[in-house]
Amino acid sequence: MGAGALFGVLAPGQTAHATVLSCGQTVTTSVVLSAGLVNCPGDGLVIGAAGITVDLNGHTVDGVGLGAGIRNNGFANVTVTNSAAAPGRVEQFDYGVRLNAGTAGNIVEKLTIQNNEFSGVELNATLSNNQVRNNIIERQSHRGVTIIGGAGTNAIANNTITSNQGQGIFVQQSAGNRLEGNRITGSGGAGLALEGASGNTLLTNTVGISSDAAISIQLGSNNNLVQGNASTQSQDAGMNVSNSTGNRLISNTLQGSGDSGIVLQASHGSTITGNDVSLNTGGIELSSSNNNLIQSNIASNTTGDGISLGLSLNNTVRENQANQNKSRGIHVTGDAAAGAGNQLVRNTTSANQGDGIYVSKAAHTLQGNIARDNKSWGVHVDLRNIDGGGNRASGNGQAGQCLRVVCTP
Template identity: 45%
Template sequence: MSEIRAMRRALGAVLGGLVAAPVVLVLSAGPAQAAPSCGAVVTVSTTVTANLVDCPGDGLVIGAHNIVLNLNGRSIDGVGLGVGVRNGGFDGVTIRNGTISGFDHGVQLNPGTTQNLVTAITARHNEVAGVELVNADTNNRVIGNLLEFQSQRGVAVLGGSTGNIVRGNTVRDNRDGIYVENSASNTVETNQVIDSSDRGIEVVGSQRVTLRSNTLTGSGDAALALTGSNLNTVDGNTVTGSGDAGILLGTSHDNQVVNNRVSGSGDAGILLDLAQRNTVRGNNLNVTAPNASGIELIGANGNVLQSNTANAQLGSGVELQNSSANRLLTNTANTNNGAGVFVTGGAETAGNVLDGNTANANNGNGIVVDNAGNTVRRNIARNNSGWGIYAAPGNTDGGGNRASGNSQVGQCYGVSCTA
């Protein structure tokens, strides 16, 4: 009997301690569990039933593979430190349906994490990122979240994170909307990126990243920027009202920039700066508002510009500065405030081919090739406020050029044109 009484006293002491300490009740796949309000390690599928407030470090920590953490519409709130939900390397985890605010990171997927799903999360007012992947590999998905008011980035994919998907999120009022650095083969698609104070989507030092069908509005700097990044695809994005270039390729090679719509950029709609061997095809500049200029190349060599529409820009439609061995094929550059197509540079920048382009009704010359060593053939230039085609001495007349109705009576200089 004395042993039974001792056991009862010990049990009473334990229960008394639990009543005295604040707890948050959590419902899981098994019986209801009692867990600390902050810093709990979640090892079974769990539905949170109360808010976690003023967490001094991490909110919740994933501690097992193949579980679901359902925040159940509740909020996890921090004091500016730690991570709202941290996964240190567990696979097949779903984190969903709640609000995370006031941490360094809202959700963080760390090295070794695969096949996670982060969805229906609102992450706001975190310091470094709303959702961050650090060396997180293979089919982690960040889908359908609201990521707003982070001091730095809405979504960050960093440190060799490979083969992940960022899709269908609303990312607004962050410094950078979506940021990918030193990470390959990721897909960023159908996101709404709004009012980033710096760049909307930025890719740095990364390869084989696909940026597809995103809408970017009101970026303070370049809206969609690739820096030191090769073999990527920028396809079908809509860019409006950026403070600098709409799409920027800086020291980036062998990329595909196709079928994008760019309007109202403070600099060129598409800018290639020291960027080599890229393809820029089928883009529409000035869908809703003119850009400062349409497509601009600066020190960019060996690129293909094909079947782009660059009409009614505030400056030139297409401009090459100090750029060599580029091919300008079947582009349309009409009704621009400057020239339709303008090529300039020193003797060392040559070998550009202008073939089959149309430059009509520009408030300047239709096509200008101001340096020697280029080929001009089969272009059309009509009704421009200057020459139809002006080619400086030393260029090759490839034939088939046509011009009429231009202000200069001779219509073309340096090449032969038929009416």
């Protein structure tokens, strides 16, 4: 069809009839494609009115590597969809679908968005309540989905996001967005990445085979909820949190990572509960991270330590399972001033190749922990640590079972 396409117009009170739109033309009424747009030299379609629907109807909007396949510069309540069984494709632009400043209440759904340059879908300074859902977003030269410029309270849900050369989903300086139920794999960067992005929700996404961390939260990404996500085969950590505070990491399953399942670097005041970080290089790893709660996690069967705290203060490590690790169950390094130590309470550390618990510096508190059948000590602590009582140990490789704390069988 070249640069023009036939559409059926669905204006209220009218029956559909054929019309011809050209590449880059502004659409001001609801339309159904009757043919594709091919080799558009700039934008494919430009939204020009609120409340309309653009239905690709199994056809392709195709470009030459410039502009946006579908661009909306601020019109509300627009739906871009595909009603046909055949794929409705948007391909070979700078951006597949681009929602710009002021856009609210848009729906982008059921499309196949592929082979674009910068992003399959970009939400740039949009207002709120836009939904990107049930799309296939694949093979972009950079990112699958991008949310930037203060775009807030949008939902990215149930998309299949594969083989993009950058991040699968990237959120920067934007708050209150919900990323839910997306299937992300083959990313050249992180699968899900937050950068200076606070108050977002990452829920029940699955991430596989990413060249960076499966989930990356960094540079002041504070007070986010990350719950019920799963990852496998990331080349870096399952989840990497750096220079960010107050995040809640709850009930995620992060396995098969090239680094630890969860890594916190200079990140404070977070809650890490109910996660399964077994079968990684390490389980949970804190570096210079303070005032965090690490509770009821499974940090077992790693090739390193189950839980490690380095130069980190005032953390509570409670009721975790750190068993059958190739090194130690729990490892704490770094001195703490009186009252600033970490609290190790009621953890189970059994059948590890090293110590069950090893605390190399003072002054940290150990209370009610269980350490059985470890290859070395059950509990091994340096001088000046605090024995909170109730620690138990048996069957460990060192006959004394515990060093510098009292353990009962």
